[in-house]
Structures are given as C-alpha cells and as structure tokens.
Amino acid sequence: MTTEDKANILIVEDEINLHEALRLNLEMEGYEVSSAYDGNEALRQIANAYFDLIIMDIMLPELDGISITENIRVHNNNVPILMLSAKNAPADKVLGLKKGADDYLSKPFNLEELLIRVAKLIEKNKRILVKESVGDQYKFGNNLIDFKAQDSITWNGSTISLSKKEALLLKLLIENKGEVVPREKILQVVWGYNVYPTTRTIDNFILSFRKYFEEDSRSPKYFHSVRGVGYKFIE
Numbered sequence: 706m707t708t709e710d711k712a713n714i715l716i717v718e719d720e721i722n723l724h725e726a727l728r729l730n731l732e733m734e735g736y737e738v739s740s741a742y743d744g745n746e747a748l749r750q751i752a753n754a755y756f757d758l759i760i761m762d763i764m765l766p767e768l769d770g771i772s773i774t775e776n777i778r779v780h781n782n783n784v785p786i787l788m789l790s791a792k793n794a795p796a797d798k799v800l801g802l803k804k805g806a807d808d809y810l811s812k813p814f815n816l817e818e819l820l821i822r823v824a825k826l827i828e829k830n831k832r833i834l835v836k837e838s839v840g841d842q843y844k845f846g847n848n849l850i851d852f853k854a855q856d857s858i859t860w861n862g863s864t865i866s867l868s869k870k871e872a873l874l875l876k877l878l879i880e881n882k883g884e885v886v887p888r889e890k891i892l893q894v895v896w897g898y899n900v901y902p903t904t905r906t907i908d909n910f911i912l913s914f915r916k917y918f919e920e921d922s923r924s925p926k927y928f929h930s931v932r933g934v935g936y937k938f939i940e
C-alpha cells in the first residue's frame with residue numbers, strides 16, 4: 706500500500722501516554738497518523754491538510770474539542786470526528802454530537818472497539834464521497850471527453866490531451882452535475898493525499914476547462930466557481 710492509499714487520521718489528545726497508544730495501534734492498522742496535543746495546533750493542522758478522520762479529545766489545552774468541532778463544521782468541513790472524553794456526563798456527549806461529532810467514546814475505552822469505530826467511520830465517509838460512475842466517455846454540447854484515453858475532442862474540432870488530474874477533476878464535476886463540489890472533496894479525490902495545493906491550483910484547472918470546452922470562456926456555460934465553497938458543472 707502506498708502512502709497515498711492510506712487513510713489519514715489526526716489524533717487530538719493531550720495525554721501523552723494515551724496519544725502514543727492510539728498512534729501505535731492506528732499505525733499498526735495501516736493508517737497514516739498526524740498528531741496535535743492542543744486545540745490551536747489541531748486547528749492549524751486541520752486548515753492545512755486533508756484528514757479522513759479526526760479522533761478528538763474534549764478536554765484540551767487552549768481550546769476544547771467541542772469548540773474545535775464547531776469550528777470545523779462552520780468551515781463546511783465534513784471530516785468524520787470521533788470524540789473522546791473522560792467525562793462520562795451524558796450532557797457532554799449530547800453537546801459533542803450536537804456540535805457535529807459523528808461518534809463518541811467515553812474513557813476508558815476498549816482499543817479494539819475504537820479501531821472498529823474508526824474503520825466504520827472512514828468507510829461510511831468514502832461511500833458518501835464516491836458516486837456512481839459516468840463511464841469512459843461523456844458528451845456535453847459539442848465536446849466529447851474520453852476519461853480512459855485522457856483526451857477530448859472539443860466543440861471547435863481540436864483534440865486535447867488531458868493530464869490525469871484534469872481527467873479526474875472533469876469526471877468528479879460531471880458525476881456531480883448540477884451540484885457544488887466542495888473544495889475539500891476535490892482535494893481528496895483528485896490530489897488524494899493530505900497535502901493541500903492552493904485554491905489557485907484548482908482555479909487554474911477550471912480556467913483550462915473553460916478554454917477547452919466553452920465557446921465563450923468569459924461567460925462560461927458549463928464550468929462555474931462558487932466563491933468560498935467549490936465548483937459546479939452545469940449542462
């Protein structure tokens with residue numbers, strides 16, 4: 706398995722021993738693990754990388770896990786969050802789930818149970834991300850795209866070779882026709898690992914698509930950007 710295929714998990718936990726135990730066990734299961742020991746460090750990492758799952762303690766220095774979760778959801782980031790807490794208070798659990806956590810475990814917990822929940826959350830999220838495929842070829846207007854051959858014949862008769870990333874991004878947008886595809890999802894599907902290219906990188910891909918496939922690239926019919934959210938293909 707290459708690094709790019711491994712799911713990336715962020716552990717946000719200030720108790721060193723527990724943190725290390727989690728890290729070791731998750732790495733043994735084949736996950737790529739990143740660490741944060743306080744709230745601000747967690748926010749910094751979340752802003753700069755893609756994660757398939759976050760394991761989030763509630764009681765943390767600087768910023769608590771519930772506030773971090775709230776912050777993540779306010780930014781339209783739907784990363785699965787498994788919340789941990791020493792506090793067994795039901796109110797705590799309810800608040801965590803209300804603020805956007807997907808699952809909850811009270812300490813002390815059984816490591817095996819945690820690993821099962823981790824795998825389930827990641828699997829469920831993947832199923833949401835992967836939609837039905839459009840097939841090898843797709844025609845819109847007078848453009849024909851061949852995803853497999855990575856080329857296209859455009860409305861003015863030109864043949865264009867597509868890079869692998871261009872073909873992937875086209876496929877993703879077309880499979881979600883009429884819906885805004887969030888930036889995070891594009892990064893996961895097209896770039897596929899937890900290094901974020903800048904927003905401008907995706908913008909440049911969209912500009913190329915308009916140049917290839919739009920009869921008037923300045924007033925695009927098919928490829929639209931939705932400021933601050935993502936991109937949309939309309940037919």
Ligand code: CA
Binds near residue numbers: 720762
């Ligand atoms: Ca703690």
